[in-house]
Amino acid sequence: MAAAASDAEEAPDAPLFRPAHPCLDSLIDPPGRAAPAPVPLIPLTRDALDDWLAGQPAARAAWVRALGFRAKAGETCPLPGDSGGHDGAGPDGILVGLGDGSDRWALAGLPRRLAPGCYALDPAAGDDLAPTVAVAWALGAWRFDRYKSAPDTDGDRDSAPPAPARLVWPAGVDRARVRRHVAAVALTRDLVTTPAADLGPAELAAVTRALAAHHGADFREIVGDALLAENWPAVHAVGRGSARPPRLLDLRWGDEAHPRVTLVGKGVVFDSGGLDLKPSAGMKLMKKDMGGAAHALGLAHAIMDAGLPVRLRVLIPAVENMPSGSAFRPLDVLRTRKGLTVEVGNTDAEGRLVLADALAEADREDPALLIDLATLTGAARVALGPDIPALFTRDDALAADLAAAGAETGEPVWRLPLHPGYRAMLDSPVADLSSTGSSPFAGAITAALFLSAFVSEATPWAHLDLYAWAPSSKPGRPEGGAAQALAALFALVERRFAA
Structure with missing residues (x-):
């Protein structure tokens, strides 16, 4: 085997390190006033669900019960847009299950499961949960698509998967x-x-x-x-x-x-x-x-x-x-x-x-x-x-x-x-x-x-x-x-x- 120089030429097409990985684009600054308001995400553990339902209007509580929401980890339940808290273009909020609260990945499936758009963590979720949610959201948006072909303009191949849903940076999170x-x-x-x-x-x-x-x-x-x-x-x-x-x-x-x-x-x-x-x-x-x-x-x-x-x-x-x-x-x-x-x-x-x-x-x-x-x-x-x-x-x-x-x-x-x-x-x-x-x-x-x-x-x-x-x-x-x-x-x- 021939000796090679210690400063050998860089190999072509190397999967180079990216400090700003594209999956981080799923975390965004709050949209401007002219943009639609983010859809609130309301995380609930199983133990907290009954108390939350008790504090809601009867119609809303009945809606959640009828949909069978039990706050299992990763489970979601859209809330009808009738409370005036959102702009009416979509659900008034989305309940997200945390299970017993121990699963750090409970929200990680949401970037690919929710409809494309902008979401925000309910401030009532607390400062302790916010960093975990931010990490899980960004890694839930991660994809390895280096070898995926771009969709043909004439439609011969399937269209590209939709971009992941985006989450507003939770307040107080150490972004760095x-x-x-x-x-x-x-x-x-x-x-x-x-x-x-x-x-x-x-x-x-x-x-x-x-x-x-x-x-x-x-x-x-x-x-x-x-x-x-x-x-x-x-x-x-x-x-x-x-x-x-x-x-x-x-x-x-x-x-x-x-x-x-x-x-x-x-x-x-x-x-x-x-x-x-x-x-x-x-x-x-x-x-x-x-x-x-x-x-x-x-x-x-x-x-x-x-x-x-x-x-x-x-x-x-x-x-x-x-x-x-x-x-x-x-x-x-x-x-x-x-x-x-x-x-x-x-x-x-x-x-x-x-x-x-x-x-x-x-x-x-x-x-x-x-x-x-x-x-x-x-x-x-x-x-x-x-x-x-x-x-x-x-x-x-x-x-x-x-x-x-x-x-x-x-x-x-x-x-x-x-x-x-x-x-x-x-x-x-x-x-x-x-x-x-x-x-x-x-x-x-x-x-x-x-x-x-x-x-x-x-x-x-x-x-x-x-x-x-x-x-x-x-x-x-x-x-x-x-x-x-x-x-x-x-x-x-x-x-x-x-x-």
């Missing part, structure tokens, strides 16, 4: 906070959903470069055989089988005097399994195997946009794991950046190999916080399903803080043990350790134990094994690329390193 979170989630979803043919290592580098340029960060990439010259042997080994050269992406931002926060994201843009080739069913979703990198970039955007007082570093080993004459093989022994040797147990367990190099480099700087994000094991999904990332850490305080942030933001993580008794499963007769070992048990734990060998005991480190995919559609969370625990991770960083 909403925008940065929505943009972070949208970036993560866009990257994970993009097909691997259009998001290779070069395209992922282009996105990282664009993110760095937007925030005034430094960006460097190491490409191809230059990885060997600069001691990234595991990254090179995993990616050398592809026609698209492997890369190490390195973003740095912030004051050198501030605490170091380092994010490591698994950037396997497509995982065929290598020479241990996956079956077709297992390979189908492997465009999402760079989901850890996507999450690292989304979180990095939020941190930089908020101007948090940290010295941020993002390390992404961007590779494609493909079978070829130059691919690495089962039982090859690889040397890593840390100097440890690894016997390859299975070429389909490649993510931990590239993360090993990146974690060793991150740990070298003694960061105040090190987080790695990876779509690493099927075992974690068997244990926790698609929605809940598995958390591994040696640091009990870090685990407690992240669990608390997850509960507060509605983005739970679940801690699994770094059980030292399973470390022997990774013993190798010929190298310092095996990448997989031979046991079929505890796959998520042994993968995390493998990574822990490249991180010092004293480093506050968290490893999140996530799915990065929604297998079915829910309001505001369509099938496809999914952002998981971003709000929780941002809250963790913000609270630990607040100015």
Whole structure:
């Protein structure tokens, strides 16, 4: 593989980072006096419904009861335009169900379900609900339509779907906070959903470069055989089988005097399994195997946009794991950046190999916080399903803080043990350790134990094994690329390193 320059030319047609994502256009300033008044949205929990009905005119209460409205999450009920509160061109308001009040996505289906137009949250809903509604509304308007054909003017193809309904920014909402979170989630979803043919290592580098340029960060990439010259042997080994050269992406931002926060994201843009080739069913979703990198970039955007007082570093080993004459093989022994040797147990367990190099480099700087994000094991999904990332850490305080942030933001993580008794499963007769070992048990734990060998005991480190995919559609969370625990991770960083 020929060496490539570290400032390699940007790949064409990269799905570049967009800080003002189009889905944010669904949140608007109040219309002028000449425009029709927004339709009020009146959110109600099941427990509050009876009290609300008791305070309404008899005819209106009878109307709501007749329509069978029970305030289930996402349920709607238009109110007849006869109370004088609206301009008469539509309903006087729309009741929206919140269920028991715990569903943060209760209104997320409305941008695509309501008739196009302008809506406003009833001020009586309260300040606590307003930010949640704003985020859910914008993400409910998110679409991945890069590959959708524009409608023909002669009508040969179906017309484009209607634009989402728009919501007036609720009063008192921190707009910048909403925008940065929505943009972070949208970036993560866009990257994970993009097909691997259009998001290779070069395209992922282009996105990282664009993110760095937007925030005034430094960006460097190491490409191809230059990885060997600069001691990234595991990254090179995993990616050398592809026609698209492997890369190490390195973003740095912030004051050198501030605490170091380092994010490591698994950037396997497509995982065929290598020479241990996956079956077709297992390979189908492997465009999402760079989901850890996507999450690292989304979180990095939020941190930089908020101007948090940290010295941020993002390390992404961007590779494609493909079978070829130059691919690495089962039982090859690889040397890593840390100097440890690894016997390859299975070429389909490649993510931990590239993360090993990146974690060793991150740990070298003694960061105040090190987080790695990876779509690493099927075992974690068997244990926790698609929605809940598995958390591994040696640091009990870090685990407690992240669990608390997850509960507060509605983005739970679940801690699994770094059980030292399973470390022997990774013993190798010929190298310092095996990448997989031979046991079929505890796959998520042994993968995390493998990574822990490249991180010092004293480093506050968290490893999140996530799915990065929604297998079915829910309001505001369509099938496809999914952002998981971003709000929780941002809250963790913000609270630990607040100015």
